Amino acid sequence: xxxxxxxxxxxxxxxxxxxxxxxxxxxxxxxxxxxxxxxxxxxxxxxxxxxxxxxxxxxxxxxxxxxxxxxxxxxxxxxxxxxxxxxxxxxxxxxxxxxxxxxxxxxxxxxxxxxxxxxxxxxxxxxxxxxxxxxxxxxxxxxxxxxxxxxxxxxxxxxxxxxxxxxxxxxxxxxxxxxxxxxxxxxxxxxxxxxxxxxxxxxxxxxxxxxxxxxxxxxxxxxxxxxxxxxxxxxxxxxxxxxxxxxxxxxxxxxxxxxxxxxxxxxxxxxxxxxxxxxxxxxxxxxxxxxxxxxxxxxxxxxxxxxxxxxxxxxxxxxxxxxxxxxxxxxxxxxxxxxxxxxx
Amino acid sequence: xxxxxxxxxxxxxxxxxxxxxxxxxxxxxxxxxxxxxxxxxxxxxxxxxxxxxxxxxxxxxxxxxxxxxxxxxxxxxxxxxxxxxxxxxxxxxxxxxxxxxxxxxxxxxxxxxxxxxxxxxxxxxxxxxxxxxxxxxxxxxxxxxxxxxxxxxxxxxxxxxxxxxxxxxxxxxxxxxxxxxxxxxxxxxxxxxxxxxxxxxxxxxxxxxxxxxxxxxxxxxxxxxxxxxxxxxxxxxxxxxxxxxxxxxxxxxxxxxxxxxxxxxxxxxxxxxxxxxxxxxxxxxxxxxxxxxxxxxxxxxxxxxxxxxxxxxxxxxxxxxxxxxxxxxxxxxxxxxxxxxxxxxxxxxxxxxxxxxxxxxxxxxxxxxxxxxxxxxxxxxxxxxxxxxxxxxxxxxxxxxxxxxxxxxxxxxxxxxxxxxxxxxxxxxxxxxxxxxxx
Numbered sequence: 151x152x153x154x155x156x157x158x159x160x161x162x163x164x165x166x167x168x169x170x171x172x173x174x175x176x177x178x179x180x181x182x183x184x185x186x187x188x189x190x191x192x193x194x195x196x197x198x199x200x201x202x203x204x205x206x207x208x209x210x211x212x213x214x215x216x217x218x219x220x221x222x223x224x225x226x227x228x229x230x231x232x233x234x235x236x237x238x239x240x241x242x243x244x245x246x247x248x249x250x251x252x253x254x255x256x257x258x259x260x261x262x263x264x265x266x267x268x269x270x271x272x273x274x275x276x277x278x279x280x281x282x283x284x285x286x287x288x289x290x291x292x293x294x295x296x297x298x299x300x301x302x303x304x305x306x307x308x309x310x311x312x313x314x315x316x317x318x319x320x321x322x323x324x325x326x327x328x329x330x331x332x333x334x335x336x337x338x339x340x341x342x343x344x345x346x347x348x349x350x351x352x353x354x355x356x357x358x359x360x361x362x363x364x365x366x367x368x369x370x371x372x373x374x375x376x377x378x379x380x381x382x383x384x385x386x387x388x389x390x391x392x393x394x395x396x397x398x399x400x401x402x403x404x405x406x407x408x409x410x411x412x413x414x415x416x417x418x419x420x421x422x423x424x425x426x427x428x429x430x431x432x433x434x435x436x437x438x439x440x441x442x443x444x445x446x447x448x449x450x451x452x453x454x455x456x457x458x459x460x461x462x463x464x465x466x467x468x469x470x471x472x473x474x475x476x477x478x479x480x481x482x483x484x485x486x487x488x489x490x491x492x493x494x
Numbered sequence: 495x496x497x498x499x500x501x502x503x504x505x506x507x508x509x510x511x512x513x514x515x516x517x518x519x520x521x522x523x524x525x526x527x528x529x530x531x532x533x534x535x536x537x538x539x540x541x542x543x544x545x546x547x548x549x550x551x552x553x554x555x556x557x558x559x560x561x562x563x564x565x566x567x568x569x570x571x572x573x574x575x576x577x578x579x580x581x582x583x584x585x586x587x588x589x590x591x592x593x594x595x596x597x598x599x600x601x602x603x604x605x606x607x608x609x610x611x612x613x614x615x616x617x618x619x620x621x622x623x624x625x626x627x628x629x630x631x632x633x634x635x636x637x638x639x640x641x642x643x644x645x646x647x648x649x650x651x652x653x654x655x656x657x658x659x660x661x662x663x664x665x666x667x668x669x670x671x672x673x674x675x676x677x678x679x680x681x682x683x684x685x686x687x688x689x690x691x692x693x694x695x696x697x698x699x700x701x702x703x704x705x706x707x708x709x710x711x712x713x714x715x716x717x718x719x720x721x722x723x724x725x726x727x728x729x730x731x732x733x734x735x736x737x738x739x740x741x742x743x744x745x746x747x748x749x750x751x752x753x754x755x756x757x758x759x760x761x762x763x764x765x766x767x768x769x770x771x772x773x774x775x776x777x778x779x780x781x782x783x784x785x786x787x788x789x790x791x792x793x794x795x796x797x798x799x800x801x802x803x804x805x806x807x808x809x810x811x812x813x814x815x816x817x818x819x820x821x822x823x824x825x826x827x828x829x830x831x832x833x834x835x836x837x838x839x840x841x842x843x844x845x846x847x848x849x850x851x852x853x854x855x856x857x858x859x860x861x862x863x864x865x866x867x868x869x870x871x872x873x874x875x876x877x878x879x880x881x882x883x884x885x886x887x888x889x890x891x892x893x894x895x896x897x898x899x900x901x902x903x904x905x906x907x908x909x910x911x912x913x914x915x916x917x918x919x920x921x922x923x924x925x926x927x928x929x930x931x932x933x
Contacts, residue, residue: 316619417619452599
């Protein structure tokens with residue numbers, strides 16, 4: 151039993167490691183062929199991501215929002231749901247945080263605002279799924295766009311900053327999450343993300359609710375036969391997922407210098423929901439795995455700057471190489487998921 | 495069966511999202527970046543010209559998420575920086591930004607290294623990041639394009655008087671319409687942000703001026719209506735196309751685009767309209783923006799309102815090299831060559847700065863054999879407009895440069911409304927003077 155459990159952990163770990171190596175090697179070939187030194191480039195990547203304290207701070211701060219959105223995807227995947235609505239939820243989490251902190255100037259209430267917004271925006275897809283049988287992939291894709299344009303309207307209209315046309319109202323200084331290190335972007339938000347991941351782990355594997363979620367994820371009908379209400383499970387998985395993404399949006403505006411606001415085109419909160427899917431896949435939809443894969447993604451992001459400055463690799467090339475690594479790393483998780491879906 | 499279809503679909507979505515997650519922020523396709531090829535061969539050699547040039551011999555440019563290959567802002571900043579690097583024997587380091595959260599670390603890492611005489615941030619989106627890093631590194635000099643940071647001794651803000659350039663665009667549009675007996679012109683803009691009011695206000699001023707000029711010249715009263723559309727996007731050409739089609743349908747005779755990539759849709763719409771009329775060349779015409787865009791659609795684009803980011807960047811580097819640094823605002827207008835309507839030479843320079851393969855592809859797409867053919871076609875496009883109109887536009891330019899005419903600069907909703915309601919250009923000028931006094 152114990153050996154079995156160990157191999158349960160070791161196998162995916164080993165697979166991921168091999169995948170990383172394959173990705174890195176292919177990336178090196180691409181770099182070499184394009185006329186850049188792979189050694190120099192990777193050295194710069196590593197140096198930028200983990201070679202200094204500031205590098206670490208960049209890595210961890212970049213990991214923060216995608217750990218949270220990764221959790222959104224993971225908890226729904228564990229429930230057999232393919233929730234790609236994290237993106238839209240992040241927008242509303244960020245907006246709610248701005249509204250709440252401007253009303254109350256209190257960081258806790260800002261986070262609560264993000265959570266409430268996350269829950270509310272997760273519900274439409276959940277209810278449509280449970281009561282009308284609308285497939286969540288369709289509904290969440292559509293809802294992402296509704297969220298995008300609604301949020302854009304709010305950002306440009308009611309929440310626009312009268313003193314600075316390029317962004318929304320700022321989170322007031324008293325409601326910002328404190329930085330863990332001066333002169334960096336690493337704030338308390340990272341700790342919040344870690345705690346959220348641990349709580350998600352606890353819920354999934356140490357509570358009745360978690361058992362219900364996972365059971366209905368393995369086999370909805372069997373779960374129902376066993377006395378579990380899969381509808382309840384699905385709604386809960388959306389709600390918990392919404393909380394995580396809402397937090398991602400809230401912590402991003404409350405914890406990231408310099409602007410502490412949403413910029414005009416929302417580019418500073420765009421894309422985290424989609425990144426989260428990759429993070430979750432690489433982390434095998436496991437909350438603890440997601441912490442590490444989130445940091446891995448964060449390191450790639452942080453290292454990108456150094457690859458440009460130190461090794462002179464243009465950003466397009468950096469993106470290509472990182473894309474190759476990410477795809478390679480995601481393959482095992484993707485394969486698992488595909489097998490599961492096809493089996494069902 | 496059904497399941498496998500669903501599975502396939504899921505794989506598709508997944509694969510897409512995984513790939514997307516690897517390259518978020520790269521929506522704009524970029525032409526292959528040329529790595530800076532100006533080796534710092536003789537940096538400390540030519541330091542005899544001015545008094546205190548203790549130079550480190552390098553400058554850095556941080557691009558915004560549009561990145562190189564946008565044929566606009568970032569490319570023009572590169573043009574200016576690479577020219578300066580060459581002229582002053584400096585090394586040029588380029589850094590692109592993948593997402594907005596990269597601005598701060600990019601700037602910080604460059605400043606930390608202490609290797610650069612000047613760090614140039616391209617785009618207003620970096621304003622907050624530059625402010626913060628400038629405070630952290632008070633001995634590092636920064637320049638920001640389009641950002642407003644008036645009060646830091648180590649930051650120079652490169653701004654442009656887009657209202658002046660847009661006034662010329664308006665005069666051109668208004669006179670073309672009046673000359674053809676038309677009474678409507680259009681302007682298609684991006685997201686409704688205060689910066690764009692400068693463009694719209696200047697354009698309206700130019701049109702009113704054109705009405706007046708035309709009346710004095712021919713004795714005929716004209717009243718030109720301005721159709722304006724804020725598309726709510728800077729990236730979606732389809733929106734520009736729809737907006738321009740609607741304006742053409744209502745009879746707009748010239749359309750000025752102030753909308754980044756959305757403007758490409760405006761050019762398409764005008765081009766298709768011309769084709770449907772069996773014409774190869776306008777009118778109706780489009781007017782380009784930011785860089786000399788005329789080459790994109792010869793025959794369709796009569797001129798472009800250029801924002802010479804390259805001039806601004808070059809001037810900022812020059813200040814550092816010549817030991818004449820002064821933090822604060824550097825606002826470039828018609829008089830400084832910071833804005834203006836494109837000439838054939840500008841278009842040639844822009845076209846020649848493109849990578850070879852892009853040039854070749856463009857010529858193929860246009861069905862032209864050589865660059866000369868393209869330039870001949872551009873000349874011919876301009877000949878569709880009578881000489882006196884070009885001279886009139888030049889007259890307005892000279893009057894603005896000499897200060898005889900003041901173009902209003904609208905910064906907020908209230909001010910642009912005032913301009914929209916004004917009946918004559920003199921009335922607008924009154925507004926301009928009033929606002930200048932109060933600010």
